[in-house]
Structure formats: structure tokens, C-alpha cells
Amino acid sequence: MTTPPLTSGILVIFGITGDLVRKKLLPALYYLAGENLLPEQFEIVGLTRRGTRVEDLLDGLQQELRERGEPADHGTFKRLGSIMRVVTMDMTRAQSFADLKATLDGIETERGTCLNRLFYLSIPPHTYGPVIDFMGDSKLGSGCQHGTADSRIMVEKPFGYDLESAQELITRIKRSFTERQIYRIDHYLAKETAQNILTFRQSNPLFQAVWGSRHISHIVVNAAEAIGIEGRASFYEPTGALRDLIQSHLLQVLTLVTMELPDKPTSANVHQEKLKLLQSIKPIKPNEVATRTVRGQYKGYRDEAENPDSITETFARIEVEIDNDRWRGVPVLVQAGKRLARKDTSIAIGFGDPAARHNIANTLVFRLQPDEGISIDLVAKKPGFNDDAERVEMTFDYHNAFGEGIHPDAYERVLMDGIRGDQTLFATSDEVLASWRIVDSIVHEWAKGGDDLIIYEPGLAPA
Secondary structure (H helix, E strand, O other), X not given: OOOOOOXXXXXXXXXXXXXXXXXXXXXXXHHHHXXXXXXXXXXXXXXXXXXXXXXXXXXXXXXXXHHHOOXXXXXXXXXXXHOEEEEEOOOOOHHHHHHHHHHHHHHHHHHOOOOEEEEXXXXXXXXXXXXXXXXXXXXHHHOOOOOOOOEEEEEOOOOOOOHHHHHHHHXXXXXXXXXXXXXXXXXXXXXXXXXXXXXHHHHOHHHHOOOOOOOEEEEEEEEEOOXXXXXXXXXXXXXXXXXXXXXXXXXXXXXXXXXXXXXXOOHHHHHHHHHHHHHHEOOOOHHHXXXXXXXXXXXXXXXXXXXXXXXXXXXXXXXEOEOOOOOOOOOEEEEEEOOOOOOXXXXXXXXXXXXXXXXXXXXXXXXXXXXXXXXXXXXXXXXXXXOOEEEEEEEEEHHHHHOOOOOOOHHHHHHHHHHHOOOOOOEOHHHHHHHHHHHHHHHHHHOOOOOOOEEXXXXXXXX
């Protein structure tokens, strides 16, 4: 796949003082700067309502690196600080966006060149609509002041709260930005192992011939976390596990495993095959929700959320059916949860006799986190005079293969692809809507009440 060239630009971060920026975006920019991967002509403009200084942001970044146990390089901090500026801005006023455009025009005048503009919305999802409207009214989606460079917008999930709201949000965004300008972030797809899935399938003919219902007995996509909501009740309470991970991240990850491989792995072809796969998954009907889904809430969540009547699920499992010739009849489980035994995001593919699905000979596992890599268990004879056999694991992981401290991490890749204008790892509007169609009935059935909500002990997933 051809990588677009790196071009000069301005990164505008809405919500520069937020936790996501401190924990993810600023460290990612720090590593990119340290490895000289940022464009030569590049500026970072942080927008905030309550005001801050570049020095304060860098102090927070240094603290984050210290908490990670990673050294801080003075030269990299100096370079990063030299290309950063902070603008205090009231994002509820139209004039503020006109002022922002004037600021960006001024930066281009200072540098004597037109720059691509990348707008990163690190703000609450309910504010996306008004902010995007103001951006459109102020012509911030039209590129640089001379019209010779691109404007792109990056948005974090969730992309709506159900199918109807997602469609409304997409319609609203497209009044100001074209599909080519919209980058919906899915940091799971930017993880090295997720990117490696297509390479693994394309480059290992050993598996190509057995990739389907004749030899694969089941697929499990899993995203387990040992932590709870960690003080994020205001986000999690209206969201829940189904929206937070399954509808957005995990259905996208599933497409990488099950889509048809395109003849040419261009961004457009990859998205075309992903969309075909999502559209082949049968939406779960309202009368199927009780039998094809499980939801749970860990004990103690209601105290953390300060809502004794909460029916928000912290664990969700759905069984989906891919209705195409390759996968028809293969059970596919997609599940996510908090306060489970350990952190584990993975895709497990069971190989065996489809007619005897309990008899699994081999399991191939793509591990997305925490120990990124790929493993497969095989049946081998135990040493000795008897013919006893047992399972043994063959494994590849990035740290052992390539060393510690490997970059890029997911957010470095997200930012680089946004700067380059490569949309391969970002969800399209059609993919978002196709994902919502699969789970929309679940969202609305679960909202009716919590009679089937399982209260589970931390560390023990609901059966």
C-alpha cells in the first residue's frame, strides 16, 4: 500500500487541556518530534476555554512521561515548545471561530506558505455538532486562505448514540466537510497487531486456503479491562460497553479478520471490502436480543457512577452472524467489559471440525494489547515412550522480536495518517452506519429496562 507523502501543516487541537491530550496526544507528538517525523513546516495550536500556557502543557507532558518511567529529552521538549501556541477561545461564539481563522491565516503569512489544516476535536461528543457548524460558517473547512491546501477534521468516538443520531451527525458534518476530509478515529485499528492482520492474511498462504467456514469453527473478539470507569462516569453512564467498544472499535476489528482481501490494498479498496463485510452481518432483531446478547454491570459501579438505579452495562456480549459464502454458519462472539480478571484485547480464531465445534484442534490469536503479537497453539506429542499429546504454543510478540520501547503507538499512527491524509485506518460514514444497524435494536431494547442485567463480581465475567 502506497504511503502518502508527509506535508506541511497546522494541527489545531480543540480541548488542549483535557486528559486525552495529556495522556495520549502530547506524548505521541513528543515521540514524533523526537524521531524527527513531524513535517519541517509544522505548527500546533491548542484551543482552550480556561486558558493555559505552553509551559504548563509541557510540564504536564513531563509528568506523564515520568509516570510511565520514560526519560524526557530536553532537546525534544525545546523543539516541541517552539512549534506550540495556545489560544483561549469561547467555543460557543461564532466570532471565536472567525478569530481562529484569522490566527491560522496569520501563521501562514508568518511562514510564507499555505499549510494543510488538521482539526482534532478532543471535546465531549455532544459538542461536536455546534462546533462543526461554527467551523463551516467560518470557512475553516475550505483549506488555507489561498485555497491551495487541505482542511481535515478528526473526531473521537462515539459517532452518535444510535443509528438515528449517527445519521443526523453525519448529515451535519457533511454540511461543512466532505467525506474525504473526515477522519473518525479508531485507535484500535492503529495498533500494530491490528495493522498486521491484513499482512498476515495476505502474506501467509498456509492460512489462506483454510480461512472460512470449512475449517474455522468460531471467532471471538474480546476487549477486557481490569480497571473500572476510573472517574469517567459522566462519559460512561450514557455510553456503556456496547457503544464504547463493540459498535465502534470491535466490529471494525472483526472486519480485518473476515473481509475479503482486495486485489490491490489501496485505502478505497480496503474500505469497500470492510463495508461489504459489515453489510453482510445480519442486524440483531428486537426479538433476538434476549437470546443473542448478554449484558452485565460490575458490583460497585452504581456507587462510582453515583446512580443507584443505573442500568448502564459495563459488560456486553453479542453473537453476530455473517451471512456470506465464506462465513455463513460460523458463530462470532464480540464482547467487551470492565473490572474483569485481566486486560486482554484479542481476536481468537478456532480451527477444527465445524461439525464438532467443541473439538478445537488449533487456536490462532491476534493479541492487540497488552502484549501485542500473534500466537497459535498446536497439538504435539509429549516426549517419552507413550503417544500422549498436549497443546503447545508458538508465539510472536513485538517486544521480543523488535525490542522494548517500540514506536509508533496507536496515537502516533493516528496523527501521522491525519497529517499525511491517509484514511485507511479511519471509519467511513457508511461503515459507521452499517455498524449501528447491527446493534441498533440492542440499544433500544436495553434502554427499556434492566431485568436481564447481570450484576457480576469484579474479575468474573457474566456467563
